[in-house]
Amino acid sequence: MTAVDAVPMVFVHGTRFSAGQWSTQLAALRDEFPVAAVDLPGHGERSAQSWSLAAATEIIASAVDSLDRGPALVVGHSLGGYASLEFARHRPERLRGLVLAGASASTRGLRAAPYRWVARQVPRVSADRLTRWNDRLLRRLHPPEVVDATIRSGYAFHTLPAAWDEVIGRFDAGAMRHVKAPVLILNGEKDTVFRSDEAEFARAHPRARVELIPRARHLANFDAPDVFTDAVRRFARELAAGD
Template sequence: MAADALPMVFVHGTRFSAGQWSTQLAALRDEFPVAAVDLPGHGERSDQPWSLSSATGIIASAVDSLGRGPALVVGHSLGGYAALEFARHHPERLRGLVLAGASAATRGAWTTPYRWVAGLVPRIPADRLARWNDRLLLRHYPPDVVEATIRSGYAFHTLPAAWGEVLGRFDAGAMRHVAVPALILNGEKDSLFRSGEADFARAHPHARVELIPRAGHLANFDAPDAFTDAVRRFARQLTAGR
């Protein structure tokens, strides 16, 4: 690994944990210092209460733990919005930003079903939700891609608080607080979370959009090699541009 290798911190999506990134970490760790975090209320932090403030602190601590200075932060879905909040409050720790499945405004009428789901989830036993998710992941993805996610469990108990804080908070204007190059990396078939990608890109002078062919919202599961390659290429561009 080069002495000036760019550090990377990966931030997971709703209900998942750091295990979501096991494939990416394995593929990138020989070239880059890498880490993946558990957000508050998720994974090994399951007992911690959710807040965006705590989430940004956790990301900052992960960047510092790598000991290489400002990092490329890769956030998926909920983790993408947490990464936007991190960019606003900790710009000195950020070298680049990848937003994956997080380029839709979280305001407006389309969020109504999400608020309904957030209210419904606590009424369903967590073990039943876990079984449904295990079956869903194993039906669609190879075991080696999702086994770390399944093993780490799910944070359904945190979903109402997390969505409750994110919904109504973000739109393309959040990109104006990002002072570093940004890659908006979406699955081609993720029509919902691609809905604002053009607006998010226009709001930032150094942002570009890249699509993962035939992938949906869980693009790093649908096409792990293509997702990893996109992150790797972006990181190399950032390093070359120093």
Template sequence: MTAADAPPVVLVHGTRFSAGQWSPQLAALQKDFRVAAVDLPGHGARSAEPWSLDAASEIIAAAVDSLDRGPALVVGHSLGGYASLEFARRFPERLRGLVLAGASASTRGPWATPYRWVTGLVPRVPADRLARWNDRLLRRLYPPEVVEATIRSGYAFHTLPAAWGEVLGRFDAGAMRHVTAPVLILNGEKDPVFRSGESDFARAHPHARVELIPRAGHLANFDDPAAFTDAVRRFARELPASCG
């Protein structure tokens, strides 16, 4: 693949985080691709904006357009993965490939019950206390170069009930029928909840495959940044040339 053929890459963060989640991947991927990381509504620099999947899709579409290289490879983690599925449905012409990371579980049925409970519980805990817990957890588990950008950007706990309230009950493997581009389902090996439907998601798409990052959990891009980045890079290089 030549530099002219390389797809632009848009990175979409997960629950409560922001574009800062992708600092390890941004630094590595910028050597080979034009890359942008977005803040979803209610997160990061968009903290004051109300959440909606429609608005999230439009933010992703605007990021694709800003890179000015045609359809993009969109990489979505967790909440960002489901937002990316909605983007794929609404803007198929802007999608060259999709990486679903920690977002291949059905959000319908019994699986959703504990998450509905969490979305009800979070508003009852003061945001500053939740932030301190998250800061301590991230700093205990990961080196500063991996998580400090995330910590500096703060957390969107206030948006969590609205975001998951819209996602829960909405997505299952059937959402893959709206994705016209190739798909990489990229999960941490030790993320049993969010990879629980990976086989169903893969079977629902003619050009999807599953790849696991060994010993990684739900935050696979933090657990093994190099392996996560390498998987995205390899998938990007395999994508067919854009016709746009």
């Protein structure tokens, strides 16, 4: 594959994180692909911006345009995965492929209860305490080269209630029918909550497949960064070969 053929990639982070979540993937892929990672509204450098899926869609679209290579492969994790589904629906001409990571669970009906409960609890705990808990958890579970950029970027706890309030009740497998590009559903094997509807999501799209990362949990790109990156790389090469 030549540099001209390489598929551009935009990475979209998960709940409370920022573009720093993808530091390992960007470092591993940038020699072969044009890559970018965004801060969603209310996160990272956009911490002061109000959350909305409409704003998230525009941010992803701007990142695709900034690479100046045409439609991009968008890789979305958790909240970022649902935002990427919204982008796929409203900006199909800018999408070459979609990786849904930890975002193949319905947010409708009774399945939404855990998200709703978490969103209600977060404002009851101080941001300082939540930051300490998150820092300790990430450092205990993952090596510093994987999580240091995320820790340095801080956390968007203040945005979590608004973000999940908009996502809850909005997405199920039917959202896949609005995606015009090929889809890789990339989940951690042990992420039982956010992969609970992966089979339904895959069946709803004619060019979707599921790939599991062994022993990985919800933060699969932290648990197994090389395996996660390799899966994205292979999918991007498939997209280029299929053009």
